[in-house]
Amino acid sequence: MWDSILTLIGRFHPIIIHLPIGFIIIGLLIELSRKKFKESKNILIFIFSWGTISCILSIISGFLQYLQEGLLWESIDRHFYFGILTLLFTFGFYQYLKGKNFFSSLPRRLYTVGLVLTVTITGHLGGQITHGDQYLTEPFQIMMDGELSNEETLLSSSNASEGPIFNSLIQPILNSKCISCHNSEKSKGGLALHNFESLQRGSKNGMIINYENPELSEIFVRIHLPKNEKKHMPPKSKKQLTKAEISILSHWINAGAPENILIKDMKISNELLSNFIKKKERFFPEIEISSPNNKSISFLRGKGVHIAPISKSSNLLYLSSYNYHDFMEEDIFELKKLSNNIVDIDLSNSSFNDEVFEMLSAFTNLTRLKLNYTSITGKGLDQLSSLKNLKIIHLVNTDINSSSIKIINSFPYIEKAYLFQNNRNLSKEINLSDEDLKKFDFGEYITQGLTTDE
Ligand code: HEC
Numbered sequence: 005m006w007d008s009i010l011t012l013i014g015r016f017h018p019i020i021i022h023l024p025i026g027f028i029i030i031g032l033l034i035e036l037s038r039k040k041f042k043e044s045k046n047i048l049i050f051i052f053s054w055g056t057i058s059c060i061l062s063i064i065s066g067f068l069q070y071l072q073e074g075l076l077w078e079s080i081d082r083h084f085y086f087g088i089l090t091l092l093f094t095f096g097f098y099q100y101l102k103g104k105n106f107f108s109s110l111p112r113r114l115y116t117v118g119l120v121l122t123v124t125i126t127g128h129l130g131g132q133i134t135h136g137d138q139y140l141t142e143p144f145q146i147m148m149d150g151e152l153s154n155e156e157t158l159l160s161s162s163n164a165s166e167g168p169i170f171n172s173l174i175q176p177i178l179n180s181k182c183i184s185c186h187n188s189e190k191s192k193g194g195l196a197l198h199n200f201e202s203l204q205r206g207s208k209n210g211m212i213i214n215y216e217n218p219e220l221s222e223i224f225v226r227i228h229l230p231k232n233e234k235k236h237m238p239p240k241s242k243k244q245l246t247k248a249e250i251s252i253l254s255h256w257i258n259a260g261a262p263e264n265i266l267i268k269d270m271k272i273s274n275e276l277l278s279n280f281i282k283k284k285e286r287f288f289p290e291i292e293i294s295s296p297n298n299k300s301i302s303f304l305r306g307k308g309v310h311i312a313p314i315s316k317s318s319n320l321l322y323l324s325s326y327n328y329h330d331f332m333e334e335d336i337f338e339l340k341k342l343s344n345n346i347v348d349i350d351l352s353n354s355s356f357n358d359e360v361f362e363m364l365s366a367f368t369n370l371t372r373l374k375l376n377y378t379s380i381t382g383k384g385l386d387q388l389s390s391l392k393n394l395k396i397i398h399l400v401n402t403d404i405n406s407s408s409i410k411i412i413n414s415f416p417y418i419e420k421a422y423l424f425q426n427n428r429n430l431s432k433e434i435n436l437s438d439e440d441l442k443k444f445d446f447g448e449y450i451t452q453g454l455t456t457d458e
């Protein structure tokens with residue numbers, strides 16, 4: 005009964021917090037034009053006393069939410085501290101207005117500026133907890149770029165500037181924004197843009213590139229015309245070019261619209277080019293997931309198991325058995341309750357045997373698995389094949405054999421498996437294609453490339 009009441013109060017936190025925000029904002033507005041009010045001081049005292057009370061209620065409800073919903077302290081700590089700071093400034097200003105105490109010896113500005121800052125920061129940190137880190141910055145990116153970059157037109161981050169400018173950068177832009185109307189079958193205005201030759205050939209009115217005066221090129225003019233002009237390209241009802249795409253097309257036209265010059269020789273600024281390079285893929289899955297079971301975390305931590313979120317305000321967890329090896333039934337019971345949250349697990353040196361695979365097959369978001377120095381033989385390893393996020397697996401010095409390698413090789417998303425064994429060389433026991441071999445590390449660094457002693 006009590007438990008549900010506390011949970012209920014906790015869940016009201018997102019609503020209650022609007023009270024202090026409202027009081028503080030109206031208070032600050034009145035403070036701004038306080039000359040207009042006859043009784044501003046009394047009004048402000050009234051507002052900031054309620055502000056103080058509602059701040060306290062917000063903090064209590066927030067704290068209950070943290071306790072009852074099993075949020076991780078690491079993910080809410082800064083929000084909590086700034087909440088307290090907001091309370092201090094609200095209460096401080098209330099005391100200041102009442103006069104005759106320590107608070108009134110400080111400058112009035114301190115409170116107003118402090119309140120603006122603390123309310124903004126607390127709110128922002130709170131928003132991050134519910135909506136994730138990029139919630140606020142994403143619309144800015146859309147505003148700046150016109151839209152989020154189009155995945156298909158992006159260069160891979162490793163060799164971005166090695167490719168020829170036309171095929172790597174220009175044609176993909178034309179493909180995504182122009183060729184629906186300008187291709188070999190349907191060439192609006194007599195113009196096709198599906199390859200370099202057709203672009204060079206131009207339209208029924210002639211060339212669309214002017215090599216003498218690039219900026220007078222038909223294509224250059226069309227993409228720069230205001231969107232509402234009839235001749236603007238692409239037509240305004242269609243998906244528009246982003247600013248970066250317009251810049252790169254312009255740069256290319258100004259450079260004489262070459263085909264095979266390498267991107268790195270095109271003198272494109274890094275800032276501009278960066279718009280066309282794939283951001284490094286996140287290693288761990290980017291998913292919305294409910295907060296982990298706090299009681300299980302406390303239980304396991306109590307035994308010495310290391311558990312931490314993979315980053316601030318993340319519900320995804322890293323778990324390591326570094327200081328606790330002998331897992332008992334009750335530990336496994338609690339561990340299973342964290343199965344959706346754990347993405348990175350290190351059970352090296354632990355007492356787990358092949359039975360671990362059945363448990364792990366329920367860890368749907370597991371991305372990296374370490375089972376080094378355990379007695380596993382690989383029996384049941386195939387149960388992990390359903391894990392769509394499993395990218396890295398470490399099985400150093402275990403009892404696995406070559407059939408385990410085949411199984412790992414069949415995992416759809418595996419990127420790397422570390423399989424070094426002290427007394428034997430597993431790579432000798434199996435034939436893998438060169439392509440597949442790249443996924444495995446048998447720890448042969450020492451013997452490789454050692455030729456003669458000079
Ligand atoms: C929805 C269809 C559509 C899309 C998409 C489109 N165009 Fe066009 N385009 C047309 C039509 C129709 C004409 C002919 C009418 C005109 O000249 O405005 C034309 C004409 C042109 C011309 C003038 C040809 C000439 O010499 O008269 C150029 C240059 C051009 N488009 C470039 C582009 C580029 C570059 C893109 C992509 C960024 C693009 N178009 C996307 C429909 C489209």
